Amino acid sequence: MRVDLLTREYPPEIYGGAGVHAAELVKALRTRIEVQVRCFGSPRDEAGVTAYRTPAELDGANGSITSLGVDLQMAQGAAGTDLVHSHTWYANAGGHLAKLLHGVPHVVTAHSLEPLRPWKAEQLGGGYRISSAIERTAFEAADAVIAVSRGMGDDILRCYPGVDPARMHVVYNGIDLAAWRPNPDADVVRSFGVDPDRPTIIFVGRITRQKGLPYLLRAAKALPSDVQLVLCAGAPDTKEIMAEVSGLVRELQQERGGVVWIERILPRDELTALLTAADVFVCPSVYEPLGIVNLEAMACGTAVVGTATGGIPEVIVDGETGRLVPIDQATDGTGTPLDPDRFVADLAAALTEVVTDRVTAARYGAAGRARAEAVFDWDAIGAQTVSVYEGLLAG
Numbered sequence: 448m449r450v451d452l453l454t455r456e457y458p459p460e461i462y463g464g465a466g467v468h469a470a471e472l473v474k475a476l477r478t479r480i481e482v483q484v485r486c487f488g489s490p491r492d493e494a495g496v497t498a499y500r501t502p503a504e505l506d507g508a509n510g511s512i513t514s515l516g517v518d519l520q521m522a523q524g525a526a527g528t529d530l531v532h533s534h535t536w537y538a539n540a541g542g543h544l545a546k547l548l549h550g551v552p553h554v555v556t557a558h559s560l561e562p563l564r565p566w567k568a569e570q571l572g573g574g575y576r577i578s579s580a581i582e583r584t585a586f587e588a589a590d591a592v593i594a595v596s597r598g599m600g601d602d603i604l605r606c607y608p609g610v611d612p613a614r615m616h617v618v619y620n621g622i623d624l625a626a627w628r629p630n631p632d633a634d635v636v637r638s639f640g641v642d643p644d645r646p647t648i649i650f651v652g653r654i655t656r657q658k659g660l661p662y663l664l665r666a667a668k669a670l671p672s673d674v675q676l677v678l679c680a681g682a683p684d685t686k687e688i689m690a691e692v693s694g695l696v697r698e699l700q701q702e703r704g705g706v707v708w709i710e711r712i713l714p715r716d717e718l719t720a721l722l723t724a725a726d727v728f729v730c731p732s733v734y735e736p737l738g739i740v741n742l743e744a745m746a747c748g749t750a751v752v753g754t755a756t757g758g759i760p761e762v763i764v765d766g767e768t769g770r771l772v773p774i775d776q777a778t779d780g781t782g783t784p785l786d787p788d789r790f791v792a793d794l795a796a797a798l799t800e801v802v803t804d805r806v807t808a809a810r811y812g813a814a815g816r817a818r819a820e821a822v823f824d825w826d827a828i829g830a831q832t833v834s835v836y837e838g839l840l841a842g
Contacts, residue, residue: 449481450836451528451545453521455514455537457486457496462682462712463653464739465535465558468595468620475621475829480836483528485521487514487537497524511574511581515540522548530554530836536561536578539585552590552839556618557599559657562606563734565780566656569685586610590839593832595620596758599736616835619761620737621825627746629816630719639677640707641721646802647675649725649749651718651740652732654683654692657782659731659754662791664695666731668702669795674802675705677721679713722747726808727801731794733774733782735759742823745815750808752797756782762823768815770797 452473456466469484476482477495484496491498499520501513508516518541525531525545532554533542539555546553561567561579568575586592587609593616594600600617603610636643648670652658660680667676678696683689700706713721722728728744730753737758741751745762751769753759756776765771772794775785784790801808 448836448840449483449527449529450476451483451485451525451531452476453485453518453525453531453533453538453541453545455487455535457484457488457491457498458493460486460488464620464737467739468556468558469534471621471623471825472829472832475825476832478826479829479833483525485524485538485541487517499524509574509577510571511577514538514578515581517541518544521545525549525551529840532556532836533585534558536582536585540581543581543585543588546588546590552836553585553588554591554593554835554839555585555589556593556595557586557603557736558595559734559736560599560602560606562780563602563782564657566684569687583607583609590614591616591835593618593835595737596761598756598758598761602736602757616831618828618831618835619823620739620742621823621828622739622742622746622819623825624746624820626715627719627743627819629723629748630716631723632716632720633724635717635720636724639709639717639721641675641677641724642705643724645673645675645705646671646805647677647725648727648729648798648802649677649679649721649744650729650731651679651722651743652730654680654688656684656688657732657734659733660692661695662733662784662787662794663729663731664692664699666791666795666798667699667706669792670703670799671803672703673705674799675707677725678706678708679718679721680708681710681712718743719747722749725749726805727752727769727798729794729798730754730759731772732756732759733776733784738762742819745812746819748812748816750801750811751815752794752801754794764814764818767811768818769811770801772797 521541522544
């Protein structure tokens with residue numbers, strides 16, 4: 448069996464969870480089947496990986512149009528495959544066109560949904576209407592749709608009622624347990640201006656509306672004065688969200704010490720050292736299909752506090768691996784808390800509860816590592832994904 452996996456992100460050009468998923472899934476699949484990777488960007492050295500650049504004629508075009516330019520090349524390149532598997536709307540058109548062009552099944556993995564990210568219009572402008580149309584077409588025509596959580600599966604059927612539930616499969620994101628593990632390295636932690644002996648809360652994520660960082664920065668004002676807040680946050684979606692976050696960080700730093708903002712993407716050994724040193728990892732997202740960052744923190748043995756939305760409750764077991772923060776959200780696709788002040792207060796209370804009880808935090812962290820090992824191992828996820836492929840090719 449040959450499968451062509453189509454993705455925008457692939458190492459070393461990764462900026463989000465979908466890219467991590469694609470890279471790890473390919474490794475798991477290649478122990479079982481032949482996989483050809485087709486991705487965006489610069490040429491890769493890895494065998495079986497073909498990268499495509501935006502056609503020169505489209506340089507400077509809207510991001511949705513440049514993506515289509517790459518997708519056309521991907522679809523053509525997939526000749527000879529048995530099945531195509533696309534990840535995110537950026538590559539969905541390539542998968543759909545390959546299905547039509549070559550007469551092969553198309554599998555889509557849903558990492559997020561455009562109707563539930565309306566703020567992307569700030570970034571793409573009219574291209575958001577194009578990305579939404581691409582996603583809808585691909586999902587409704589796909590032979591199988593893989594959701595990374597049950598919550599994501601529910602969202603797919605709600606946003607795209609044209610998708611046959613019989614074509615839906617839930618296969619979780621996974622975590623490389625050898626790469627993501629406790630890494631006690633106080634010297635690395637101190638090099639960032641973080642005191643490894645102080646109670647610490649850490650956030651890791653892109654600066655985008657869905658990650659809920661402004662809510663965390665407001666909640667941080669209510670944290671005990673001895674608590675450090677480490678923000679590994681960069682890659683803003685827009686100038687506007689960056690300006691908002693920058694202003695809130697400055698305001699917080701003027702009110703309290705121990706606020707450390709790291710804007711660059713960190714190598715894994717440095718990030719795992721920071722995660723291991725922290726008492727609590729926080730995921731204040733208002734939209735999160737699953738949240739690989741939660742798995743990364745759990746694998747490092749760190750307690751997790753996250754919003755009870757999307758797939759997060761399928762990762763964090765409340766009162767066992769961390770705490771879930773309740774949220775009532777708008778149904779207009781934005782995920783905005785209906786009562787922002789209450790959400791901020793509840794977030795602050797949950798963080799304070801865990802970070803001030805280091806014995807319980809350590810117990811949550813140990814249980815989180817055990818859960819990551821038991822449920823989110825990539826080998827099992829690879830096997831489940833191949834089972835989806837085999838079902839389509841046998842039918």
